[in-house]
Amino acid sequence: MRRRFLTGWAAILALTGGTACNDGGVQVWTDGDFDDWAGIEPVVVDPRGDVSADSSVDLGGVAIQDDPRFLHVLIDVGATVTAQGMRGSVEMVLDSDGDLSTGGPYGGVEGADLAIVLSREVAANSDAHGAGVGIRRIGPDGPGEVEGSAAVGLLVAPTHSSDRFELRVARAAAVGMGGVVVGRLRYLRGGGVVDETPIFTHALVTEPGGDPPLRGADDVARAPGTHRVVVWNVSSRSFRANRRAFQRVLAGLGADVVLLDEVYADVTMAELVQFGEGIRVGAAPDAWSWWLASGGGRQRTVVGARGREVGGAGGLARIGYAPGALEGWLGGVGDDPELPGMAPPAELAMAEEEGGLSATGAWVTLDGHDVLFVPVDLQSAGYDGSPRDRLRELQARTLNRAVAATLAERPGAGLVIGGDLNVVGSARPLDELRRGLGIDGDDLAIARLERLRDRSLSTWRSTWGDDPFSPGRLDYILYRGAVLRAQRAFVFDAADMTADALRELGLRGSDTEHSDHLPLVADFTRR
Numbered sequence: 001m002r003r004r005f006l007t008g009w010a011a012i013l014a015l016t017g018g019t020a021c022n023d024g025g026v027q028v029w030t031d032g033d034f035d036d037w038a039g040i041e042p043v044v045v046d047p048r049g050d051v052s053a054d055s056s057v058d059l060g061g062v063a064i065q066d067d068p069r070f071l072h073v074l075i076d077v078g079a080t081v082t083a084q085g086m087r088g089s090v091e092m093v094l095d096s097d098g099d100l101s102t103g104g105p106y107g108g109v110e111g112a113d114l115a116i117v118l119s120r121e122v123a124a125n126s127d128a129h130g131a132g133v134g135i136r137r138i139g140p141d142g143p144g145e146v147e148g149s150a151a152v153g154l155l156v157a158p159t160h161s162s163d164r165f166e167l168r169v170a171r172a173a174a175v176g177m178g179g180v181v182v183g184r185l186r187y188l189r190g191g192g193v194v195d196e197t198p199i200f201t202h203a204l205v206t207e208p209g210g211d212p213p214l215r216g217a218d219d220v221a222r223a224p225g226t227h228r229v230v231v232w233n234v235s236s237r238s239f240r241a242n243r244r245a246f247q248r249v250l251a252g253l254g255a256d257v258v259l260l261d262e263v264y265a266d267v268t269m270a271e272l273v274q275f276g277e278g279i280r281v282g283a284a285p286d287a288w289s290w291w292l293a294s295g296g297g298r299q300r301t302v303v304g305a306r307g308r309e310v311g312g313a314g315g316l317a318r319i320g321y322a323p324g325a326l327e328g329w330l331g332g333v334g335d336d337p338e339l340p341g342m343a344p345p346a347e348l349a350m351a352e353e354e355g356g357l358s359a360t361g362a363w364v365t366l367d368g369h370d371v372l373f374v375p376v377d378l379q380s381a382g383y384d385g386s387p388r389d390r391l392r393e394l395q396a397r398t399l400n401r402a403v404a405a406t407l408a409e410r411p412g413a414g415l416v417i418g419g420d421l422n423v424v425g426s427a428r429p430l431d432e433l434r435r436g437l438g439i440d441g442d443d444l445a446i447a448r449l450e451r452l453r454d455r456s457l458s459t460w461r462s463t464w465g466d467d468p469f470s471p472g473r474l475d476y477i478l479y480r481g482a483v484l485r486a487q488r489a490f491v492f493d494a495a496d497m498t499a500d501a502l503r504e505l506g507l508r509g510s511d512t513e514h515s516d517h518l519p520l521v522a523d524f525t526r527r
Contacts, residue, residue: 028065028072030168030456032158032473037074040065044200046185048078051195056087057187059195064181064202068209070153071096071175073167075185082161082425083118084469085129085383088189092116092167093138095183097176104140109184109199112138114174116154116167120146120468122339125191129383131339132468135174148466155456159472160427161384168456171208179204212453217501219452222254223487226523227366230255231418231477233262233377233517236299240264240271242514247278249512252505253492253521254281257364259375260302261419262517267292272302281306291362293375294318297355301375301419303362313372316361319402321394326353329394333387345387348379352391359399359419361406369526371414371484374403376433382425389425396421396432403437414483414526417444420475420517430476438480445481447489449520453496463516477522488523 028036042061051058060076077090093107093115100111107115115138119130135152136143149155153170175181180203186196222228230253234246239260250258269292276288286307293300295318303310326349335346359376378395382388407413415437423430434444451458459475479486494502494512502509512518 027067027455028070028166028168029450030070030072030155030157030166032162032166032457034074034164034166037063037065040074043202044185044197046195046197051187055187055194056081056189057090057195059090059185059187059197062185062197062200064200066171066175066202066204066206068206069171069211070168071171071181074164075167076164077187078163080161080163080384082383083156083165084132084159084424085386086119087127087129088119088187088194089121089130090118091186091188092118093184093186094174094181096174096181098178098180098182099176102176103138104142106138106143107184107186108196109182111182113176114138114152115143116152116169117146118156118165127190129339129386133470134468148462148468149470150462150467154470155458156470157456157458157473158427159470159474160423160430161425175204214498215452215496215501216498217504219501220253220490220492220497220505220521223523226487226525227256228254229257229259229373229416229418229477229522229524230519231259231261231375231475231522232519233420233475233515234260235515235517236262236264238514239267243275244278245508245511245514247275248507249492249494249519251279251281252507253519255279256306256308256366257373257416258302258304259373259416259418260304261358261375261377262299263292263302265296265298265300267300272304276304279306291360293358293360295320295356295360296358296377297351299358299377301358301360301377303360303364303373303375305364308364308366311363313361313363313406315406316359316374316402319357319359319399321352321356321398325394325398329387329391333390338382338386338388342381345391348388348391357395357399357402361403363413366414366524367526369414369483370410371416372403372406372410374399374415374417376417376419376421378420378422378429380422380424384426386425389429392422392425392429393432396429400433400435400437407437412439412483415444415480416484416522416524417478418476418520422474423476424472424474434478437478439482442482444478445486447477447479447486447520447522449475449477449489449491449522451491451493453493457491459491459520460517463513475517475520477520479522479524483527484524485527486522487525488521490521492519492521
């Protein structure tokens with residue numbers, strides 16, 4: 001689906017009455033929402049229709065903002081694609097210091113220093129879907145090998161498909177001291193340039209600055225009069241290997257209810273009871289109650305509550321697919337692997353049939369009112385429309401129907417769904433899961449979970465080496481907004497806390513490094 005540029009930049013400028021001056025007062029959130037680009041005029045606009053009808057991308061405008069820490073770029077690609085999995089690749093070529101004597105000529109930019117790559121090619125000059133993002137350093141002899149996004153602090157949002165994307169790079173790693181950035185946006189496919197913008201220039205309006213201060217314990221304190229819910233993908237085997245770190249985090253955050261996904265399949269109820277004994281909140285800690293899914297294959301889901309009974313919802317203990325659903329999915333997508341090395345769809349179908357959904361549900365009573373808590377982990381990987389993306393849609397629809405059937409027994413109850421939704425292809429699985437589960441058929445609300453020091457909504461980041469993927473928003477908390485109010489919501493990283501705060505919370509700065517997903521925290525009250 002194509003969106004004309006008028007609905008983006010021109011509409012924003014019409015609403016705001018002209019061009020906003022980026023005077024350093026604007027603090028951009030790299031969240032994929034684009035609201036903080038209102039009034040920022042593009043530095044260049046490429047004409048529509050200058051590509052063939054079968055092109056996946058038709059480049060439009062480029063806008064740039066800078067703040068003391070980052071260079072922010074908003075690009076319009078003219079069609080809905082997955083930035084980390086489109087056919088071909090988009091390159092942002094930058095002369096990041098405005099100095100022709102550094103770097104080298106590349107993509108028509110003299111003195112280019114850096115190329116940001118969206119969708120790494122799986123093979124040279126490939127016409128297939130790429131995978132991941134990265135950067136190339138440009139020297140006198142041309143571009144080097146692709147490096148991981150962490151090399152320049154590259155962040156791309158949204159994680160799911162869109163016709164526009166925000167790119168963010170760290171000034172300290174990627175932008176020189178020349179005060180001017182020169183560049184060009186290009187779309188390459190099958191070894192050739194399909195589309196490219198004219199050269200653009202952006203004059204930096206802010207001075208470089210350091211990181212924001214570390215956070216104190218008060219910054220993560222529970223909102224008064226609320227119940228704290230913590231949702232966490234605990235990285236399968238790591239849940240056993242690093243048990244004490246997970247216990248410390250849940251205790252330090254003062255969790256009342258926890259929703260865990262990617263719990264290693266061999267974990268037993270007896271182990272969960274022992275795990276709860278190590279989550280000590282307050283001077284006289286309450287005992288924990290647990291509900292462990294009986295389905296989910298090698299990665300199961302868990303609901304735990306402190307000082308409250310957990311009543312497992314029998315219909316959600318093991319969630320299977322409707323008869324013929326997996327066969328229908330497989331018939332629609334075929335059995336070719338999406339990318340080299342990936343399991344073919346038939347193998348996925350067998351695992352899903354055997355294990356059922358990686359999700360469950362349990363009732364917890366809060367202030368005398370029933371709330372259904374549903375942890376979930378959807379299929380990973382895949383671009384928009386890929387077999388894995390379509391499997392996520394099927395999983396989301398299947399879970400939606402199972403939850404709706406359970407709620408029909410208690411129609412006015414609260415509902416919280418949380419976990420790793422893996423929306424790395426399209427946003428359709430998120431839409432399917434939310435649809436109609438609110439009161440009177442409304443969609444579920446989405447908690448805005450902010451990274452405290454990062455000005456992003458990223459919940460996942462690589463914890464190893466030269467990862468090909470950008471940090472992203474993979475984990476969500478959905479809830480019945482007519483029943484519950486999220487008073488405070490954030491993504492927690494122990495590395496963001498001061499030494500005093502860590503001591504007060506009983507944590508170590510490395511405690512959230514044992515999973516590549518960060519814990520999500522939401523403080524709920526009943527409306």
